[in-house]
Amino acid sequence: MSRNKSLRGKLTLVAIVVLMLVMTACGGNSKESANASEGAESSPSSSENGSSDGNAAPDSDNPNAQWALDVGLDKTETTDELYELAKKEGKVVVYSQSSRIKDVKASFEEKYPGITVEGYKMSSPEIVEKVIREQESKVWNSDVIFVKDSSGSVSNEMIKKGMVHKYLPTDIQSTMMEPFKSSSPGLVMYFSVRTIYYNNEVYDEPPITNWWDLTDPKWKGKVLVDDPIQSSDTMDLFLSFVQHADEMAEAYKEKFGKEIVLDGTDNAGYEFFKQLFANDVVLVKSSDEAVEAVGAKGQDNPPIAIAAASKLREVEEKGLKVGASWEVKPRLSVKGPAYLYVTNEAEHPNAAKLFIRWMAGEVDGTGKGFEPYNVSGSYSTRPNVVREDNVPLDQLKLWDYDSDYFYNNYVKFREFWIKSVS
Known part of the structure:
Protein backbone atom coordinates (compact mmCIF):
# COMPACT_ATOMS: atom_id res chain seq x y z
CA MET A 1 0.00 0.00 0.00
CA SER A 2 1.31 3.44 -0.84
CA ARG A 3 1.11 6.10 1.82
CA ASN A 4 -0.38 8.41 -0.81
CA LYS A 5 -3.02 6.00 -1.99
CA SER A 6 -5.88 6.88 0.36
CA LEU A 7 -5.79 10.61 -0.45
CA ARG A 8 -4.87 10.53 -4.14
CA GLY A 9 -7.46 12.39 -6.12
CA LYS A 10 -9.16 13.98 -3.09
CA LEU A 11 -11.01 17.21 -3.60
CA THR A 12 -9.25 20.38 -2.52
CA LEU A 13 -10.56 22.21 0.51
CA VAL A 14 -12.29 24.80 -1.68
CA ALA A 15 -13.96 22.13 -3.75
CA ILE A 16 -15.22 20.37 -0.64
CA VAL A 17 -16.78 23.58 0.63
CA VAL A 18 -18.47 24.19 -2.71
CA LEU A 19 -19.74 20.62 -2.80
CA MET A 20 -21.22 20.98 0.69
CA LEU A 21 -23.05 24.15 -0.36
CA VAL A 22 -24.73 22.57 -3.35
CA MET A 23 -25.73 19.29 -1.70
CA THR A 24 -29.41 18.90 -1.05
CA ALA A 25 -30.88 18.59 2.40
CA CYS A 26 -32.02 15.03 1.91
CA GLY A 27 -32.86 12.59 4.69
CA GLY A 28 -30.79 9.68 5.87
CA ASN A 29 -32.10 7.08 3.42
CA SER A 30 -28.71 6.60 1.75
CA VAL A 193 -8.61 6.48 23.52
CA ARG A 194 -6.23 5.49 20.75
CA THR A 195 -3.43 3.01 21.32
CA ILE A 196 -0.64 1.30 19.40
CA TYR A 197 -1.35 -2.31 18.45
CA TYR A 198 1.32 -4.94 17.87
CA ASN A 199 1.33 -8.64 17.01
CA ASN A 200 1.84 -10.53 20.29
CA GLU A 201 2.64 -13.73 18.44
CA VAL A 202 5.88 -12.06 17.37
CA TYR A 203 6.51 -9.57 20.21
CA ASP A 204 6.42 -10.62 23.86
CA GLU A 205 6.05 -7.00 24.98
CA PRO A 206 5.11 -3.70 23.34
CA PRO A 207 7.82 -2.74 20.82
CA ILE A 208 6.77 0.93 20.96
CA THR A 209 7.29 2.87 24.20
CA ASN A 210 7.84 6.35 22.76
CA TRP A 211 5.90 7.93 19.90
CA TRP A 212 9.21 8.81 18.24
CA ASP A 213 9.92 5.07 17.93
CA LEU A 214 7.59 5.14 14.95
CA THR A 215 10.12 7.25 13.04
CA ASP A 216 12.80 4.54 13.38
CA PRO A 217 13.77 3.07 9.96
CA LYS A 218 12.96 -0.44 11.29
CA TRP A 219 9.28 0.54 11.03
CA LYS A 220 9.53 2.06 7.56
CA GLY A 221 6.35 1.27 5.64
CA LYS A 222 4.99 -0.72 8.60
CA VAL A 223 3.02 1.87 10.60
CA LEU A 224 -0.71 1.74 9.83
CA VAL A 225 -3.15 4.48 10.76
CA ASP A 226 -6.67 5.38 9.69
CA ASP A 227 -6.67 8.61 7.72
CA PRO A 228 -7.30 11.60 10.05
CA ILE A 229 -9.15 13.41 7.28
CA GLN A 230 -11.78 10.70 7.57
CA SER A 231 -11.44 9.88 11.29
CA SER A 232 -12.12 12.66 13.79
CA ASP A 233 -10.63 10.54 16.62
CA THR A 234 -7.32 10.22 14.81
CA MET A 235 -7.36 13.89 13.85
CA ASP A 236 -7.89 14.91 17.47
CA LEU A 237 -5.02 12.70 18.64
CA PHE A 238 -2.69 14.21 16.03
CA LEU A 239 -3.76 17.75 16.93
CA SER A 240 -2.86 16.89 20.53
CA PHE A 241 0.72 16.18 19.43
CA VAL A 242 0.87 19.64 17.89
CA GLN A 243 -0.76 21.30 20.90
CA HIS A 244 1.65 19.65 23.32
CA ALA A 245 4.76 20.13 21.23
CA ASP A 246 6.83 20.83 24.34
CA GLU A 247 6.10 17.32 25.61
CA MET A 248 6.89 15.85 22.20
CA ALA A 249 10.25 17.68 22.27
CA GLU A 250 11.02 16.21 25.69
CA ALA A 251 10.12 12.71 24.46
CA TYR A 252 12.43 13.23 21.47
CA LYS A 253 15.32 14.16 23.75
CA GLU A 254 14.65 11.14 25.96
CA LYS A 255 14.79 8.79 22.98
CA PHE A 256 17.68 10.29 21.01
CA GLY A 257 19.68 11.97 23.80
CA LYS A 258 19.74 15.38 22.14
CA GLU A 259 17.56 18.42 21.59
CA ILE A 260 15.23 18.31 18.62
CA VAL A 261 16.15 20.37 15.55
CA LEU A 262 13.17 21.47 13.48
CA ASP A 263 13.48 20.96 9.75
CA GLY A 264 11.23 23.68 8.39
CA THR A 265 8.34 22.83 10.74
CA ASP A 266 6.60 24.97 13.36
CA ASN A 267 7.17 22.78 16.39
CA ALA A 268 8.03 19.26 17.58
CA GLY A 269 4.49 18.05 16.89
CA TYR A 270 4.66 18.95 13.22
CA GLU A 271 8.24 17.66 13.07
CA PHE A 272 7.04 14.29 14.35
CA PHE A 273 4.60 13.98 11.48
CA LYS A 274 7.14 15.13 8.92
CA GLN A 275 9.45 12.34 10.05
CA LEU A 276 6.57 9.86 10.19
CA PHE A 277 5.75 10.61 6.56
CA ALA A 278 9.42 10.21 5.67
CA ASN A 279 9.13 6.74 7.20
CA ASP A 280 6.32 5.88 4.77
CA VAL A 281 3.34 5.74 7.12
CA VAL A 282 0.51 3.69 5.57
CA LEU A 283 -3.02 5.13 5.56
CA VAL A 284 -5.92 2.70 5.87
CA LYS A 285 -9.69 3.13 5.82
CA SER A 286 -10.49 2.17 9.39
CA SER A 287 -9.22 0.93 12.74
CA ASP A 288 -10.74 -2.46 11.92
CA GLU A 289 -8.58 -2.79 8.81
CA ALA A 290 -5.47 -1.72 10.70
CA VAL A 291 -5.94 -4.05 13.68
CA GLU A 292 -6.79 -7.04 11.49
CA ALA A 293 -3.61 -6.48 9.45
CA VAL A 294 -1.51 -6.34 12.61
CA GLY A 295 -3.13 -9.34 14.30
CA ALA A 296 -3.22 -11.84 11.45
CA LYS A 297 -1.65 -15.14 12.50
CA GLY A 298 1.56 -16.57 11.11
CA GLN A 299 3.41 -13.33 10.27
CA ASP A 300 7.18 -13.01 10.49
CA ASN A 301 7.43 -9.25 10.15
CA PRO A 302 4.02 -7.78 11.05
CA PRO A 303 3.13 -4.09 10.97
CA ILE A 304 1.98 -2.03 13.93
CA ALA A 305 -1.06 0.26 14.03
CA ILE A 306 -2.45 3.36 15.69
CA ALA A 307 -6.11 2.57 16.24
CA ALA A 308 -9.10 2.75 18.59
CA ALA A 309 -8.52 0.92 21.86
CA SER A 310 -12.14 -0.28 21.77
CA LYS A 311 -11.20 -2.68 18.95
CA LEU A 312 -9.87 -4.95 21.70
CA ARG A 313 -13.43 -6.18 22.06
CA GLU A 314 -13.10 -7.93 18.68
CA VAL A 315 -9.72 -9.59 19.21
CA GLU A 316 -10.99 -12.89 20.61
CA GLU A 317 -14.00 -12.95 18.31
CA LYS A 318 -11.79 -12.61 15.20
CA GLY A 319 -8.96 -14.78 16.53
CA LEU A 320 -6.37 -12.00 16.25
CA LYS A 321 -2.90 -12.10 17.76
CA VAL A 322 -2.94 -8.58 19.08
CA GLY A 323 -1.52 -6.70 22.05
CA ALA A 324 -1.92 -3.02 22.94
CA SER A 325 0.56 -0.49 24.28
CA TRP A 326 -0.61 1.43 27.37
CA GLU A 327 2.58 3.29 28.30
CA VAL A 328 3.84 5.49 25.49
CA LYS A 329 5.83 8.69 26.03
CA PRO A 330 5.01 11.47 26.36
CA ARG A 331 1.37 10.33 26.69
CA LEU A 332 -0.72 7.52 25.32
CA SER A 333 -3.62 9.44 23.84
CA VAL A 334 -6.22 12.18 24.18
CA LYS A 335 -9.60 11.57 25.81
CA VAL A 391 -6.08 -0.60 32.49
CA PRO A 392 -7.16 1.55 35.46
CA LEU A 393 -7.84 5.09 34.38
CA ASP A 394 -5.50 6.59 36.95
CA GLN A 395 -2.63 4.60 35.39
CA LEU A 396 -3.09 6.10 31.94
CA LYS A 397 -1.32 9.29 30.89
CA LEU A 398 -3.83 11.11 28.70
CA TRP A 399 -4.26 14.61 27.35
CA ASP A 400 -7.56 16.36 28.02
CA TYR A 401 -9.77 17.20 25.07
CA ASP A 402 -9.41 20.86 24.06
CA SER A 403 -12.23 21.64 21.63
CA ASP A 404 -11.24 25.29 21.15
CA TYR A 405 -7.62 24.48 20.30
CA PHE A 406 -8.63 21.69 17.94
CA TYR A 407 -11.20 23.88 16.20
CA ASN A 408 -8.79 26.79 15.75
CA ASN A 409 -5.93 24.64 14.46
CA TYR A 410 -7.78 22.04 12.41
CA VAL A 411 -7.53 23.80 9.04
CA LYS A 412 -3.80 24.46 9.37
CA PHE A 413 -3.05 20.85 10.30
CA ARG A 414 -5.39 19.52 7.64
CA GLU A 415 -3.59 21.51 4.95
CA PHE A 416 -0.23 20.29 6.28
CA TRP A 417 -1.46 16.68 6.18
CA ILE A 418 -2.86 16.86 2.66
CA LYS A 419 0.30 18.54 1.38
CA SER A 420 2.43 15.86 3.04
CA VAL A 421 0.62 12.94 1.40
CA SER A 422 0.07 14.48 -2.02
Whole structure:
Protein backbone atom coordinates (compact mmCIF):
# COMPACT_ATOMS: atom_id res chain seq x y z
CA MET A 1 0.00 0.00 0.00
CA SER A 2 1.31 3.44 -0.84
CA ARG A 3 1.11 6.10 1.82
CA ASN A 4 -0.38 8.41 -0.81
CA LYS A 5 -3.02 6.00 -1.99
CA SER A 6 -5.88 6.88 0.36
CA LEU A 7 -5.79 10.61 -0.45
CA ARG A 8 -4.87 10.53 -4.14
CA GLY A 9 -7.46 12.39 -6.12
CA LYS A 10 -9.16 13.98 -3.09
CA LEU A 11 -11.01 17.21 -3.60
CA THR A 12 -9.25 20.38 -2.52
CA LEU A 13 -10.56 22.21 0.51
CA VAL A 14 -12.29 24.80 -1.68
CA ALA A 15 -13.96 22.13 -3.75
CA ILE A 16 -15.22 20.37 -0.64
CA VAL A 17 -16.78 23.58 0.63
CA VAL A 18 -18.47 24.19 -2.71
CA LEU A 19 -19.74 20.62 -2.80
CA MET A 20 -21.22 20.98 0.69
CA LEU A 21 -23.05 24.15 -0.36
CA VAL A 22 -24.73 22.57 -3.35
CA MET A 23 -25.73 19.29 -1.70
CA THR A 24 -29.41 18.90 -1.05
CA ALA A 25 -30.88 18.59 2.40
CA CYS A 26 -32.02 15.03 1.91
CA GLY A 27 -32.86 12.59 4.69
CA GLY A 28 -30.79 9.68 5.87
CA ASN A 29 -32.10 7.08 3.42
CA SER A 30 -28.71 6.60 1.75
CA LYS A 31 -27.02 5.78 5.04
CA GLU A 32 -26.81 2.41 6.71
CA SER A 33 -30.14 2.03 8.50
CA ALA A 34 -30.45 0.21 11.77
CA ASN A 35 -34.22 -0.09 11.42
CA ALA A 36 -35.92 -3.35 12.31
CA SER A 37 -39.47 -4.40 13.09
CA GLU A 38 -41.42 -2.00 15.23
CA GLY A 39 -41.77 -2.64 18.92
CA ALA A 40 -41.77 -5.85 20.92
CA GLU A 41 -44.39 -7.74 22.84
CA SER A 42 -42.92 -7.47 26.31
CA SER A 43 -44.12 -4.73 28.61
CA PRO A 44 -41.69 -2.27 30.20
CA SER A 45 -41.07 -2.75 33.87
CA SER A 46 -41.69 0.26 36.04
CA SER A 47 -38.47 2.27 36.39
CA GLU A 48 -37.41 4.15 39.46
CA ASN A 49 -38.95 7.56 39.89
CA GLY A 50 -36.31 10.15 39.10
CA SER A 51 -35.96 13.66 40.42
CA SER A 52 -38.11 16.44 39.00
CA ASP A 53 -35.39 19.00 39.73
CA GLY A 54 -34.33 21.19 36.85
CA ASN A 55 -31.34 20.41 34.66
CA ALA A 56 -28.83 23.03 33.74
CA ALA A 57 -30.55 25.76 31.72
CA PRO A 58 -29.64 26.03 28.02
CA ASP A 59 -26.73 28.33 27.28
CA SER A 60 -27.88 31.92 27.30
CA ASP A 61 -26.06 32.67 24.03
CA ASN A 62 -27.82 29.80 22.28
CA PRO A 63 -30.17 31.47 19.77
CA ASN A 64 -32.69 28.65 20.15
CA ALA A 65 -32.58 28.39 23.94
CA GLN A 66 -36.30 29.09 24.19
CA TRP A 67 -37.18 26.02 22.14
CA ALA A 68 -35.06 23.92 24.49
CA LEU A 69 -36.95 25.34 27.46
CA ASP A 70 -40.31 24.84 25.77
CA VAL A 71 -39.70 21.09 25.34
CA GLY A 72 -38.32 20.69 28.84
CA LEU A 73 -34.64 20.02 28.23
CA ASP A 74 -34.05 21.81 31.54
CA LYS A 75 -36.22 19.29 33.40
CA THR A 76 -35.62 15.86 34.89
CA GLU A 77 -38.79 13.85 34.41
CA THR A 78 -39.20 10.25 35.50
CA THR A 79 -38.87 7.58 32.84
CA ASP A 80 -42.54 6.70 33.37
CA GLU A 81 -43.54 10.29 32.65
CA LEU A 82 -41.36 10.42 29.56
CA TYR A 83 -42.65 7.09 28.28
CA GLU A 84 -46.26 8.24 28.37
CA LEU A 85 -45.33 11.35 26.38
CA ALA A 86 -43.01 9.49 24.01
CA LYS A 87 -45.67 6.92 23.10
CA LYS A 88 -47.70 9.75 21.61
CA GLU A 89 -44.73 10.70 19.42
CA GLY A 90 -44.18 7.10 18.30
CA LYS A 91 -40.54 7.15 17.26
CA VAL A 92 -37.11 8.68 17.69
CA VAL A 93 -34.59 9.31 14.88
CA VAL A 94 -30.92 8.93 15.79
CA TYR A 95 -27.76 9.78 13.83
CA SER A 96 -24.98 7.67 15.37
CA GLN A 97 -21.21 7.59 14.95
CA SER A 98 -21.29 3.96 16.09
CA SER A 99 -22.79 0.92 14.36
CA ARG A 100 -23.68 -0.42 17.80
CA ILE A 101 -26.78 1.79 17.65
CA LYS A 102 -28.57 -1.29 16.28
CA ASP A 103 -28.07 -3.01 19.64
CA VAL A 104 -29.41 -0.01 21.54
CA LYS A 105 -32.39 0.07 19.18
CA ALA A 106 -33.23 -3.55 19.98
CA SER A 107 -33.09 -3.15 23.75
CA PHE A 108 -34.93 0.19 23.75
CA GLU A 109 -37.81 -1.10 21.63
CA GLU A 110 -38.09 -4.15 23.89
CA LYS A 111 -38.18 -1.94 26.97
CA TYR A 112 -40.52 0.68 25.48
CA PRO A 113 -42.99 -0.93 23.05
CA GLY A 114 -44.75 1.53 20.80
CA ILE A 115 -41.68 3.66 20.14
CA THR A 116 -39.61 2.87 17.05
CA VAL A 117 -35.94 3.79 16.80
CA GLU A 118 -34.73 4.87 13.37
CA GLY A 119 -30.95 4.67 13.66
CA TYR A 120 -28.50 5.78 10.97
CA LYS A 121 -24.78 5.04 11.11
CA MET A 122 -22.45 7.80 9.90
CA SER A 123 -19.02 9.09 10.83
CA SER A 124 -18.87 12.09 13.15
CA PRO A 125 -17.77 14.45 10.33
CA GLU A 126 -20.70 13.18 8.22
CA ILE A 127 -23.13 13.80 11.08
CA VAL A 128 -21.81 17.34 11.56
CA GLU A 129 -22.07 18.14 7.86
CA LYS A 130 -25.53 16.60 7.52
CA VAL A 131 -27.07 18.25 10.59
CA ILE A 132 -25.68 21.68 9.70
CA ARG A 133 -27.07 21.30 6.18
CA GLU A 134 -30.47 20.20 7.47
CA GLN A 135 -30.71 22.83 10.19
CA GLU A 136 -29.79 25.64 7.81
CA SER A 137 -32.50 24.37 5.45
CA LYS A 138 -35.02 24.07 8.33
CA VAL A 139 -35.34 20.33 7.75
CA TRP A 140 -35.90 18.65 11.10
CA ASN A 141 -34.95 15.05 10.27
CA SER A 142 -33.15 13.95 13.44
CA ASP A 143 -34.03 13.94 17.13
CA VAL A 144 -30.79 12.71 18.71
CA ILE A 145 -27.19 12.73 17.54
CA PHE A 146 -24.52 10.49 19.03
CA VAL A 147 -21.28 12.09 17.95
CA LYS A 148 -17.68 12.99 18.73
CA ASP A 149 -16.84 16.69 18.83
CA SER A 150 -15.10 16.35 15.47
CA SER A 151 -12.19 18.66 16.25
CA GLY A 152 -14.40 21.10 18.08
CA SER A 153 -16.89 21.68 15.26
CA VAL A 154 -19.87 20.54 17.34
CA SER A 155 -18.94 22.78 20.29
CA ASN A 156 -17.90 25.79 18.24
CA GLU A 157 -20.45 25.70 15.43
CA MET A 158 -23.50 23.58 16.14
CA ILE A 159 -23.97 24.46 19.81
CA LYS A 160 -23.24 28.15 19.38
CA LYS A 161 -25.68 28.35 16.46
CA GLY A 162 -28.37 26.52 18.43
CA MET A 163 -28.44 23.48 16.14
CA VAL A 164 -28.13 21.00 19.02
CA HIS A 165 -28.95 21.17 22.72
CA LYS A 166 -27.68 19.58 25.89
CA TYR A 167 -29.98 17.26 27.82
CA LEU A 168 -28.31 16.27 31.07
CA PRO A 169 -30.83 15.15 33.73
CA THR A 170 -29.71 15.96 37.25
CA ASP A 171 -30.10 12.40 38.53
CA ILE A 172 -27.67 11.19 35.84
CA GLN A 173 -25.39 14.21 36.06
CA SER A 174 -24.89 13.72 39.80
CA THR A 175 -23.32 10.29 39.25
CA MET A 176 -20.71 11.39 36.68
CA MET A 177 -17.01 12.08 37.15
CA GLU A 178 -15.42 15.46 36.47
CA PRO A 179 -15.11 17.29 34.14
CA PHE A 180 -18.13 15.63 32.52
CA LYS A 181 -20.27 16.34 35.56
CA SER A 182 -20.01 20.12 35.63
CA SER A 183 -18.48 21.54 32.47
CA SER A 184 -19.48 19.32 29.56
CA PRO A 185 -21.35 20.80 26.56
CA GLY A 186 -23.43 17.60 26.30
CA LEU A 187 -24.08 14.27 27.96
CA VAL A 188 -20.93 12.14 27.70
CA MET A 189 -21.57 8.41 28.06
CA TYR A 190 -17.96 7.35 27.75
CA PHE A 191 -14.67 8.47 26.30
CA SER A 192 -12.36 6.54 24.03
CA VAL A 193 -8.61 6.48 23.52
CA ARG A 194 -6.23 5.49 20.75
CA THR A 195 -3.43 3.01 21.32
CA ILE A 196 -0.64 1.30 19.40
CA TYR A 197 -1.35 -2.31 18.45
CA TYR A 198 1.32 -4.94 17.87
CA ASN A 199 1.33 -8.64 17.01
CA ASN A 200 1.84 -10.53 20.29
CA GLU A 201 2.64 -13.73 18.44
CA VAL A 202 5.88 -12.06 17.37
CA TYR A 203 6.51 -9.57 20.21
CA ASP A 204 6.42 -10.62 23.86
CA GLU A 205 6.05 -7.00 24.98
CA PRO A 206 5.11 -3.70 23.34
CA PRO A 207 7.82 -2.74 20.82
CA ILE A 208 6.77 0.93 20.96
CA THR A 209 7.29 2.87 24.20
CA ASN A 210 7.84 6.35 22.76
CA TRP A 211 5.90 7.93 19.90
CA TRP A 212 9.21 8.81 18.24
CA ASP A 213 9.92 5.07 17.93
CA LEU A 214 7.59 5.14 14.95
CA THR A 215 10.12 7.25 13.04
CA ASP A 216 12.80 4.54 13.38
CA PRO A 217 13.77 3.07 9.96
CA LYS A 218 12.96 -0.44 11.29
CA TRP A 219 9.28 0.54 11.03
CA LYS A 220 9.53 2.06 7.56
CA GLY A 221 6.35 1.27 5.64
CA LYS A 222 4.99 -0.72 8.60
CA VAL A 223 3.02 1.87 10.60
CA LEU A 224 -0.71 1.74 9.83
CA VAL A 225 -3.15 4.48 10.76
CA ASP A 226 -6.67 5.38 9.69
CA ASP A 227 -6.67 8.61 7.72
CA PRO A 228 -7.30 11.60 10.05
CA ILE A 229 -9.15 13.41 7.28
CA GLN A 230 -11.78 10.70 7.57
CA SER A 231 -11.44 9.88 11.29
CA SER A 232 -12.12 12.66 13.79
CA ASP A 233 -10.63 10.54 16.62
CA THR A 234 -7.32 10.22 14.81
CA MET A 235 -7.36 13.89 13.85
CA ASP A 236 -7.89 14.91 17.47
CA LEU A 237 -5.02 12.70 18.64
CA PHE A 238 -2.69 14.21 16.03
CA LEU A 239 -3.76 17.75 16.93
CA SER A 240 -2.86 16.89 20.53
CA PHE A 241 0.72 16.18 19.43
CA VAL A 242 0.87 19.64 17.89
CA GLN A 243 -0.76 21.30 20.90
CA HIS A 244 1.65 19.65 23.32
CA ALA A 245 4.76 20.13 21.23
CA ASP A 246 6.83 20.83 24.34
CA GLU A 247 6.10 17.32 25.61
CA MET A 248 6.89 15.85 22.20
CA ALA A 249 10.25 17.68 22.27
CA GLU A 250 11.02 16.21 25.69
CA ALA A 251 10.12 12.71 24.46
CA TYR A 252 12.43 13.23 21.47
CA LYS A 253 15.32 14.16 23.75
CA GLU A 254 14.65 11.14 25.96
CA LYS A 255 14.79 8.79 22.98
CA PHE A 256 17.68 10.29 21.01
CA GLY A 257 19.68 11.97 23.80
CA LYS A 258 19.74 15.38 22.14
CA GLU A 259 17.56 18.42 21.59
CA ILE A 260 15.23 18.31 18.62
CA VAL A 261 16.15 20.37 15.55
CA LEU A 262 13.17 21.47 13.48
CA ASP A 263 13.48 20.96 9.75
CA GLY A 264 11.23 23.68 8.39
CA THR A 265 8.34 22.83 10.74
CA ASP A 266 6.60 24.97 13.36
CA ASN A 267 7.17 22.78 16.39
CA ALA A 268 8.03 19.26 17.58
CA GLY A 269 4.49 18.05 16.89
CA TYR A 270 4.66 18.95 13.22
CA GLU A 271 8.24 17.66 13.07
CA PHE A 272 7.04 14.29 14.35
CA PHE A 273 4.60 13.98 11.48
CA LYS A 274 7.14 15.13 8.92
CA GLN A 275 9.45 12.34 10.05
CA LEU A 276 6.57 9.86 10.19
CA PHE A 277 5.75 10.61 6.56
CA ALA A 278 9.42 10.21 5.67
CA ASN A 279 9.13 6.74 7.20
CA ASP A 280 6.32 5.88 4.77
CA VAL A 281 3.34 5.74 7.12
CA VAL A 282 0.51 3.69 5.57
CA LEU A 283 -3.02 5.13 5.56
CA VAL A 284 -5.92 2.70 5.87
CA LYS A 285 -9.69 3.13 5.82
CA SER A 286 -10.49 2.17 9.39
CA SER A 287 -9.22 0.93 12.74
CA ASP A 288 -10.74 -2.46 11.92
CA GLU A 289 -8.58 -2.79 8.81
CA ALA A 290 -5.47 -1.72 10.70
CA VAL A 291 -5.94 -4.05 13.68
CA GLU A 292 -6.79 -7.04 11.49
CA ALA A 293 -3.61 -6.48 9.45
CA VAL A 294 -1.51 -6.34 12.61
CA GLY A 295 -3.13 -9.34 14.30
CA ALA A 296 -3.22 -11.84 11.45
CA LYS A 297 -1.65 -15.14 12.50
CA GLY A 298 1.56 -16.57 11.11
CA GLN A 299 3.41 -13.33 10.27
CA ASP A 300 7.18 -13.01 10.49
CA ASN A 301 7.43 -9.25 10.15
CA PRO A 302 4.02 -7.78 11.05
CA PRO A 303 3.13 -4.09 10.97
CA ILE A 304 1.98 -2.03 13.93
CA ALA A 305 -1.06 0.26 14.03
CA ILE A 306 -2.45 3.36 15.69
CA ALA A 307 -6.11 2.57 16.24
CA ALA A 308 -9.10 2.75 18.59
CA ALA A 309 -8.52 0.92 21.86
CA SER A 310 -12.14 -0.28 21.77
CA LYS A 311 -11.20 -2.68 18.95
CA LEU A 312 -9.87 -4.95 21.70
CA ARG A 313 -13.43 -6.18 22.06
CA GLU A 314 -13.10 -7.93 18.68
CA VAL A 315 -9.72 -9.59 19.21
CA GLU A 316 -10.99 -12.89 20.61
CA GLU A 317 -14.00 -12.95 18.31
CA LYS A 318 -11.79 -12.61 15.20
CA GLY A 319 -8.96 -14.78 16.53
CA LEU A 320 -6.37 -12.00 16.25
CA LYS A 321 -2.90 -12.10 17.76
CA VAL A 322 -2.94 -8.58 19.08
CA GLY A 323 -1.52 -6.70 22.05
CA ALA A 324 -1.92 -3.02 22.94
CA SER A 325 0.56 -0.49 24.28
CA TRP A 326 -0.61 1.43 27.37
CA GLU A 327 2.58 3.29 28.30
CA VAL A 328 3.84 5.49 25.49
CA LYS A 329 5.83 8.69 26.03
CA PRO A 330 5.01 11.47 26.36
CA ARG A 331 1.37 10.33 26.69
CA LEU A 332 -0.72 7.52 25.32
CA SER A 333 -3.62 9.44 23.84
CA VAL A 334 -6.22 12.18 24.18
CA LYS A 335 -9.60 11.57 25.81
CA GLY A 336 -12.24 11.35 23.08
CA PRO A 337 -15.68 12.07 24.59
CA ALA A 338 -18.77 10.60 22.92
CA TYR A 339 -21.70 13.02 23.21
CA LEU A 340 -25.47 12.71 23.09
CA TYR A 341 -27.43 15.80 22.00
CA VAL A 342 -31.03 16.66 21.14
CA THR A 343 -31.21 18.38 17.77
CA ASN A 344 -32.98 21.70 17.51
CA GLU A 345 -36.69 21.52 16.60
CA ALA A 346 -36.67 17.75 17.07
CA GLU A 347 -40.10 16.40 16.18
CA HIS A 348 -39.97 13.78 18.95
CA PRO A 349 -38.37 15.57 21.93
CA ASN A 350 -39.79 13.34 24.67
CA ALA A 351 -38.76 10.16 22.87
CA ALA A 352 -35.35 11.79 22.42
CA LYS A 353 -35.03 12.42 26.16
CA LEU A 354 -36.15 8.89 27.00
CA PHE A 355 -33.70 7.43 24.47
CA ILE A 356 -30.78 9.47 25.79
CA ARG A 357 -31.48 8.26 29.31
CA TRP A 358 -31.62 4.68 28.07
CA MET A 359 -28.46 4.90 25.99
CA ALA A 360 -26.58 6.51 28.89
CA GLY A 361 -27.43 3.52 31.08
CA GLU A 362 -29.98 5.39 33.20
CA VAL A 363 -29.17 6.76 36.66
CA ASP A 364 -26.14 4.65 37.58
CA GLY A 365 -24.86 3.89 34.10
CA THR A 366 -25.43 0.15 34.37
CA GLY A 367 -28.65 -0.03 32.35
CA LYS A 368 -28.96 -2.27 29.31
CA GLY A 369 -28.82 0.63 26.88
CA PHE A 370 -25.19 1.31 27.76
CA GLU A 371 -24.05 -2.32 27.53
CA PRO A 372 -22.93 -2.15 23.85
CA TYR A 373 -20.52 0.64 24.78
CA ASN A 374 -19.23 -0.79 28.04
CA VAL A 375 -16.38 -2.57 26.28
CA SER A 376 -12.67 -3.12 26.76
CA GLY A 377 -10.72 -0.06 25.72
CA SER A 378 -13.50 2.46 26.45
CA TYR A 379 -14.07 4.28 29.73
CA SER A 380 -17.44 5.12 31.25
CA THR A 381 -17.91 8.57 32.76
CA ARG A 382 -19.53 6.90 35.81
CA PRO A 383 -16.95 6.10 38.50
CA ASN A 384 -18.98 3.04 39.54
CA VAL A 385 -18.79 1.46 36.06
CA VAL A 386 -15.32 -0.08 35.89
CA ARG A 387 -14.19 -2.94 33.66
CA GLU A 388 -11.65 -5.34 35.16
CA ASP A 389 -10.08 -5.91 31.74
CA ASN A 390 -9.30 -2.18 31.32
CA VAL A 391 -6.08 -0.60 32.49
CA PRO A 392 -7.16 1.55 35.46
CA LEU A 393 -7.84 5.09 34.38
CA ASP A 394 -5.50 6.59 36.95
CA GLN A 395 -2.63 4.60 35.39
CA LEU A 396 -3.09 6.10 31.94
CA LYS A 397 -1.32 9.29 30.89
CA LEU A 398 -3.83 11.11 28.70
CA TRP A 399 -4.26 14.61 27.35
CA ASP A 400 -7.56 16.36 28.02
CA TYR A 401 -9.77 17.20 25.07
CA ASP A 402 -9.41 20.86 24.06
CA SER A 403 -12.23 21.64 21.63
CA ASP A 404 -11.24 25.29 21.15
CA TYR A 405 -7.62 24.48 20.30
CA PHE A 406 -8.63 21.69 17.94
CA TYR A 407 -11.20 23.88 16.20
CA ASN A 408 -8.79 26.79 15.75
CA ASN A 409 -5.93 24.64 14.46
CA TYR A 410 -7.78 22.04 12.41
CA VAL A 411 -7.53 23.80 9.04
CA LYS A 412 -3.80 24.46 9.37
CA PHE A 413 -3.05 20.85 10.30
CA ARG A 414 -5.39 19.52 7.64
CA GLU A 415 -3.59 21.51 4.95
CA PHE A 416 -0.23 20.29 6.28
CA TRP A 417 -1.46 16.68 6.18
CA ILE A 418 -2.86 16.86 2.66
CA LYS A 419 0.30 18.54 1.38
CA SER A 420 2.43 15.86 3.04
CA VAL A 421 0.62 12.94 1.40
CA SER A 422 0.07 14.48 -2.02
